[in-house]
Each structure stands twice: as C-alpha cells, then as structure tokens.
Amino acid sequence: MEVTNFLKKHYKHFNAASVIDAAEGYKTHLNNGGKMLVTLAGAMSTAELGIILAEMIRQDKIHAISCTGANLEEDIFNLVAHDFYERVPHYRELSAADEEELLSRHLNRVTDTCIPEEEAMRRLEHVVLKYWEKADKAGESYFPHEFFYQILLSGELEQYYQIDPKNSWMLEAAKKNLPIICPGWEDSTLGNIYAGHVISGDIKNVHTMKTGIQYMMYLADFYTQTATEESTIGFFQIGGGIAGDFPICVVPMLHQDLQRTGVPLWGYFAQISDSTTSYGSYSGAVPNEKITWGKLGKDTPKFMIESDATIVAPLIFAIVLDM
Secondary structure (H helix, E strand, C coil), X not given: CHHHHHHHHHCCCHHHHHHHHHHHHHHHHHHXXXXXXXXXXXXXXXXXXXXXXXXXXXXXXXXXXXXXXXXXXXHHHHHHHHHHCEECCCHHHCCHHHHHHHHHCCEEEECCEEEEHHHHHHHHHHHHHHHHHHHHHHCCCECHHHHHHHHHHHCCCHHHCCCCHHHCHHHXXXXXXCCEECCXXXXXXXXXXXXXXXXXXXXXXXXXXXXXXXHHHHHHHHHHHHCCCCCCEEEEEECCHHHHHHHHXXXXXXXXXXXXXXXXXXXXXXXXXCCCCCCCCCCCXXXXXXXXXXXXXXXXXXXXXXXXXXXXXXXXHHHHCCC
C-alpha cells in the first residue's frame, strides 16, 4: 500500500483532499455492496489508462463502462500498433508546417502522441470489416463493443499484439463480457469508416451496427436489473461530454418516462474535470445541479476534482486497489 500511504500522508487539502475523499467514497460504495459505472471521455485509452483500468476490471472494481467511440477503438489501436506510435513531447511548439509533416507520414496527433494510421487504424479496419460484412449478410446486428469483443476473443489480433495484453482494458472487458455503453460511436475513426463502407455498398444495412437509442435501451435494462436500494450503482466520471451525460440520464428517463419509480438514484458520484464551472457547461456543472434533473439525491455522496484526469484517475484507482 505504498502509493495509498503516500497519498494519504501528503494529499491533505483542496483538490488533493478531494482525491482521497473520492477514492475512499468509491471503496465504501463497493464495500456496501454497490456496483460502479465508470465513464471515459477524451482520449484516455491513448493516454494508456488501460494499464490500471484493466486491473480495476480484473478485480471487479468496475461493473460497467460508458465511453466515447475513440476510447473504445484506441485501446485496441494501442494493443496492436504500440511500437509504431510516436510521442511528441514538444507538441506545444509545433508549427502548422510541422503538423503537415506528421500528416504526410500518416501520423494522427492526440496531444503528445501520434497514432500511426496504417499500423493501427487500417490494420484493425481490415479485420473488423470482415465481421461487419458477415453480420450484414446474416441479417444480424450488434453494438460497436460487441463487434470488438468478437474480434478480441477470436484471437485473430494476437499476432499483432505489441503491449502486454493484460494492459488492454478492452481485452479484460471482453473476457468478462462487461457491459459497455458507447454513445455517439459514429464520432470515431471506425465510425467514419463504417459510414464509408455503407455508402460504398460493402455493407447493405446501416442497422447492422446498433444505434445510440438501442444503447440507452440496453442501459435501461442493465440499470433496472442491477440497481437496488441495497446495491446501488455508483457513477465515476472521467471528463465530461457525451460519455458522462448520456448514461447518467438513464435514471430520470426510468423515473419520468417509464414510471419505474422504484429504481434508485445513482448511489455515488465523482467527477474528474478540468472544465471550470461556467454558463451552460455540462462538464463544469457542479454535482448538485444534477439533483434538479433527477439524477442524484441530496444525500448522494458527491465529489468533484478539478484536475487532469491522466494524473488523478490512476491515483484514485491505486487507492481503490490498495496499492
């Protein structure tokens, strides 16, 4: 418990104290029989959060994930093409000409990290297209994460692995068939590629890929079947945006639109955000605002950490894992 002991000794006030409070609240929620949904915004997979996120999944500290399409695919990009990634520590100094030079080398930059198009995106496209076409011809439809689960569990990508597979959170999620919600998947590289294949006629039925509305229905079923007054579901939000806003809305939908008033509110809430509270910003909204929308209650444990998620999330997870 060296990391935990260090943090508890030195993280005493302000955002540092909120890190400890949120982590201890997370542990208390689980110890009381609760479950936890974690949301991933931004590019957490390219930031290699998977190293500790996979361990959280292995140890049953996470019971569902909501993420952007980018996080879904970028964990697998990293799994099969890590050796071809390039880090650009001086990214703040890049000129437009420097950026064009990266483009000419088919390197797509995410802050300080460049994802190699051919080795990552196209390598995965060649494999996933076969699964899309097979389902399309059979008249079947699946969620984006289900296609990835099929591919990862088939072992077809193993020949390309370039990191220790235990550090891939998607692979660990596939092994456990972890519920994943991926709203707005269309806003991702493979979402664009899928649209292209539908337009070109390679895929005949656009609904071979299930939609965001179906994801909400899937989440509603999961929440109704899983959440009880004795075992509520917590909400640990990394960043903001659709990865967080979409799933948290399932509770007011269940209460107000389906009249499932016996379903409990979210039992814990924590958010790591670098967005300051401002006019109309969801990412920067303080937790109490969510009470007015029927998402949280006045007694729900609530934590807000205004910091960089790539720094804070591994520390909180380390405490939860007793590292």
